Amino acid sequence: MLFNSIDFALFLPIVFILYWFVANKNLKLQNALIVGASYLFYGWWDWRFLFLILFSTFVDYAVGRKLKTETKDTKRKILLWTSIIANLGFLGFFKYYNFFLDNFISAFSFFGMEIKVNSLNIILPVGISFYTFQTLSYTIDVYRRKLEPTKDFIAFSAFVSFFPQLVAGPIERASNLLPQFYKKRTFDYSKAVDGVRQILWGLFKKIVIADQCAEYANSIFNNSADYSGSTLVLGAVLFGFQIYGDFSGYSDIAIGTSRLFGFDLKQNFAFPYFSRDIAEFWRRWHISLSTWFRDYLYIPLGGSRGGTWMKVRNTFMIFIVSGFWHGANWTFIVWGALNAIYFLPLLLTKNNRNNLETVAKGKIFPSIKEFSSIILTFGLTVFAWIFFRANNLEHAIVYISGIFSKSIISSPEILPIQNLLILTIFIITEWIGRENEYALQKIWAIKWNGVRWSIYIAIALIIAINIGNEQDFIYFQF
Amino acid sequence: MKQFITRIIFLFLCLLTISFILSEIEFSDEFIISKTKNTNFEKVAWSLNLIKNNPEQIKGAVVFLGPSLFLTGINDSLLNLKGIKTVNLAINHVGNETMLFIVSRIKDLAPQEIVLYKSSNPILHSHKLSPLLFKPSELYHSGQGLNFYLVQHLFKRLKLVGEYLSFSYFKTNEVIYQSKSNYGVRINKKLCNDYEKIKENSHQKDETMNLYQNKFKYSYEKESTSFITKINSIKRRILDCLWFETNLYNAKSQTMFVSKIKEYCLRLNIECRMLYVPSIKDVESNYAYKRNYFRNTSYDLEIFKFSTYKSFDKATLWSDFQHMSKYGASVFTNKLIDNNFFKKEKYHTTIKHQ
Numbered sequence: 050m051l052f053n054s055i056d057f058a059l060f061l062p063i064v065f066i067l068y069w070f071v072a073n074k075n076l077k078l079q080n081a082l083i084v085g086a087s088y089l090f091y092g093w094w095d096w097r098f099l100f101l102i103l104f105s106t107f108v109d110y111a112v113g114r115k116l117k118t119e120t121k122d123t124k125r126k127i128l129l130w131t132s133i134i135a136n137l138g139f140l141g142f143f144k145y146y147n148f149f150l151d152n153f154i155s156a157f158s159f160f161g162m163e164i165k166v167n168s169l170n171i172i173l174p175v176g177i178s179f180y181t182f183q184t185l186s187y188t189i190d191v192y193r194r195k196l197e198p199t200k201d202f203i204a205f206s207a208f209v210s211f212f213p214q215l216v217a218g219p220i221e222r223a224s225n226l227l228p229q230f231y232k233k234r235t236f237d238y239s240k241a242v243d244g245v246r247q248i249l250w251g252l253f254k255k256i257v258i259a260d261q262c263a264e265y266a267n268s269i270f271n272n273s274a275d276y277s278g279s280t281l282v283l284g285a286v287l288f289g290f291q292i293y294g295d296f297s298g299y300s301d302i303a304i305g306t307s308r309l310f311g312f313d314l315k316q317n318f319a320f321p322y323f324s325r326d327i328a329e330f331w332r333r334w335h336i337s338l339s340t341w342f343r344d345y346l347y348i349p350l351g352g353s354r355g356g357t358w359m360k361v362r363n364t365f366m367i368f369i370v371s372g373f374w375h376g377a378n379w380t381f382i383v384w385g386a387l388n389a390i391y392f393l394p395l396l397l398t399k400n401n402r403n404n405l406e407t408v409a410k411g412k413i414f415p416s417i418k419e420f421s422s423i424i425l426t427f428g429l430t431v432f433a434w435i436f437f438r439a440n441n442l443e444h445a446i447v448y449i450s451g452i453f454s455k456s457i458i459s460s461p462e463i464l465p466i467q468n469l470l471i472l473t474i475f476i477i478t479e480w481i482g483r484e485n486e487y488a489l490q491k492i493w494a495i496k497w498n499g500v501r502w503s504i505y506i507a508i509a510l511i512i513a514i515n516i517g518n519e520q521d522f523i524y525f526q527f
Numbered sequence: 528m529k530q531f532i533t534r535i536i537f538l539f540l541c542l543l544t545i546s547f548i549l550s551e552i553e554f555s556d557e558f559i560i561s562k563t564k565n566t567n568f569e570k571v572a573w574s575l576n577l578i579k580n581n582p583e584q585i586k587g588a589v590v591f592l593g594p595s596l597f598l599t600g601i602n603d604s605l606l607n608l609k610g611i612k613t614v615n616l617a618i619n620h621v622g623n624e625t626m627l628f629i630v631s632r633i634k635d636l637a638p639q640e641i642v643l644y645k646s647s648n649p650i651l652h653s654h655k656l657s658p659l660l661f662k663p664s665e666l667y668h669s670g671q672g673l674n675f676y677l678v679q680h681l682f683k684r685l686k687l688v689g690e691y692l693s694f695s696y697f698k699t700n701e702v703i704y705q706s707k708s709n710y711g712v713r714i715n716k717k718l719c720n721d722y723e724k725i726k727e728n729s730h731q732k733d734e735t736m737n738l739y740q741n742k743f744k745y746s747y748e749k750e751s752t753s754f755i756t757k758i759n760s761i762k763r764r765i766l767d768c769l770w771f772e773t774n775l776y777n778a779k780s781q782t783m784f785v786s787k788i789k790e791y792c793l794r795l796n797i798e799c800r801m802l803y804v805p806s807i808k809d810v811e812s813n814y815a816y817k818r819n820y821f822r823n824t825s826y827d828l829e830i831f832k833f834s835t836y837k838s839f840d841k842a843t844l845w846s847d848f849q850h851m852s853k854y855g856a857s858v859f860t861n862k863l864i865d866n867n868f869f870k871k872e873k874y875h876t877t878i879k880h881q
Contacts, residue, residue, distance in 0.1 A: 069528060236528050238528075238530060238531055242531065245535065502541075506541050509538065509542045510545060510546065513542065513685055514685050515686065516682050516686065
């Protein structure tokens with residue numbers, strides 16, 4: 050079920066009413082309703098893959114319970130690896146089987162050996178990368194004794210399958226989300242209003258920004274050979290906004306929906322395009338995944354504590370794994386490696402934690418230095434997005450060589466003025482709201498109700514006008 | 528909680544009201560032409576151009592209105608050559624709104640007869656062009672039920688309003704429509720090797736298409752005492768009630784659009800009939816229906832159909848599983864003449880052929 054679909058528009062109020070009016074007296078019933086609703090939400094796409102979620106839930110629940118009583122380190126390790134292998138095994142099979150098979154065949158044929166193995170027609174279960182990482186975080190935290198394993202199977206099932214963030218995150222930590230299923234939840238008006246506001250802004254990002262940019266970005270990327278360098282630059286920039294609007298929009302809807310049910314999810318995007326360097330960008334982009342890799346991969350590998358070689362190795366490893374997490378394609382791996390190359394000089398010169406505060410905090414405009422850093426960082430990010438969006442490496446290289454041609458100084462063949470105008474208004478709104486969790490959050494500070502309501506209605510109207518070109522969320526494919 | 532729900536409903540109602548008011552902006556024909564020309568729905572632009580610039584072609588003519596099956600199945604050029612004044616104003620995609628739209632435009636041009644498309648299955652959805660051709664209030668007054676399709680229509684119309692305002696302000700699009708001498712049968716593709724396979728698959732796919740033999744009623748064909756079959760039958764009955772008798776789906780609204788056309792025709796003394804155009808499924812008749820209950824026919828109009836379509840069992844007559852080829856259209860059109868679809872005393876005219 051897509052957040053931007055009619056199905057979800059009907060599903061959400063029904064679940065909301067059942068949750069607060071029918072199941073409100075009983076915490077277990079509320080949790081059971083969330084499980085049921087989540088399975089319906091997921092099964093709407095393909096019910097067969099519900100078994101994967103159920104399997105993951107059973108395995109990690111059982112491993113968690115066993116880890117609680119087991120004292121021997123070897124047995125605890127075996128239990129941990131059982132969970133890791135079971136979860137990553139499914140992920141590996143569904144997501145990477147054909148990729149590895151194709152590359153093995155290519156590698157053998159390079160040495161003159163012909164191997165005939167048929168690749169499988171595998172459908173990638175939606176959200177598998179997200180819920181797999183979420184359940185893994187639970188088992189690892191229990192193994193590390195940072196978290197008490199749960200006895201409540203329904204609460205645990207709800208944690209694994211919680212529908213707002215099931216298919217595209219944010220990847221929640223058990224330490225944050227699971228305890229919320231134990232506590233009685235009462236309806237909080239201001240929280241619910243905040244949730245609706247964030248949903249509204251998320252829908253705006255997805256339907257008005259991402260879907261509209263997608264129309265042009267897809268057309269430019271799919272016919273890149275026909276366009277001038279300047280148009281290709283525009284295509285890459287529009288893709289940058291498409292992916293931001295798409296994914297951060299999804300996160301906003303997920304967080305907002307959770308608030309409607311009394312849950313607090315962690316912020317997943319913190320205005321990443323206003324970052325002054327790549328390190329800051331990665332602290333602000335897909336925060337739940339970046340911190341997951343930091344805590345469960347980068348730090349166990351030694352983080353930035355060792356010598357230069359170790360720092361370089363760990364940086365490349367985390368970025369390449371992050372790229373590979375996005376999809377079984379060399380383009381994602383190159384995208385990851387490119388970001389590692391951007392990041393490494395900052396790490397080695399110990400400048401990676403220079404910009405921890407929000408840019409131009411408390412000011413209206415950034416300084417010239419800040420502005421130029423933002424533009425440079427944005428430019429580097431957009432350049433890397435070309436690999437992310439391209440169909441394959443060859444396409445990316447042709448696209449980039451198309452940019453760096455004489456035609457870069459010509460005027461673009463495509464100039465979506467209306468879109469660029471909306472994009473400008475969007476950037477200004479995001480800039481104004483950059484010190485909050487999401488751009489519209491502090492709109493309640495406007496004292497005059499009429500103005501506030503007019504803004505809400507105007508945004509809703511713009512969303513309604515743009516409904517009709519719905520595109521799937523990009524991150525569903527990961 | 529009460530305050531929250533009240534405010535959400537208020538926001539939704541405000542949005543709905545503003546959307547409705549904006550959606551009531553009337554689109555000019557130039558805009559409709561600009562939106563449909565060079566698209567799959569170019570026939571709308573063509574038809575509006577014909578109505579505006581050559582209304583005499585409509586006067587006294589048999590006008591065919593329907594979806595792509597009519598567009599590819601009725602050769603009006605051939606009919607005109609044989610002295611039967613006809614115009615094929617069919618538009619791609621199924622949906623009775625387009626027929627109603629065209630009728631509302633030609634009703635005062637004194638056509639002799641209007642021939643509407645008869646689908647074998649009830650039409651459950653709306654036509655894709657509905658938001659472009661009708662204001663929500665117009666659609667509602669034409670018989671559209673208060674359902675999800677109307678809400679969808681409203682928002683789709685709203686999107687078009689944005690485009691229309693920008694179109695009217697900037698006048699960016701070229702609105703001159705280059706008229707084409709004829710516009711109808713165009714598919715030259717013929718099925719050859721795949722024909723048998725497609726024919727076989729078409730039967731397996733859906734047993735409900737071949738309903739013309741039962742006067743478009745699902746009929747009792749297969750005796751079964753099985754409990755499961757009975758349960759399935761009840762389930763189908765309930766679903767059918769939901770689909771056809773309520774406004775949950777759009778079948779009832781689609782029927783109402785035809786009733787509206789009938790109402791126009793009665794008032795202006797224009798004859799109105801329905802015509803069944805076959806698909807590959809129909810070339811083999813008498814195959815067993817699985818359904819075991821009756822349902823009333825949707826339309827209260829005379830339906831013209833052949834008793835058998837066996838003579839259409841040739842690959843060269845088809846371009847795909849539903850549509851006839853250019854040759855097939857000529858055969859079908861000739862067969863209409865041979866079977867006295869056009870009553871001589873009425874339709875044989877002395878018009879100059881286009």
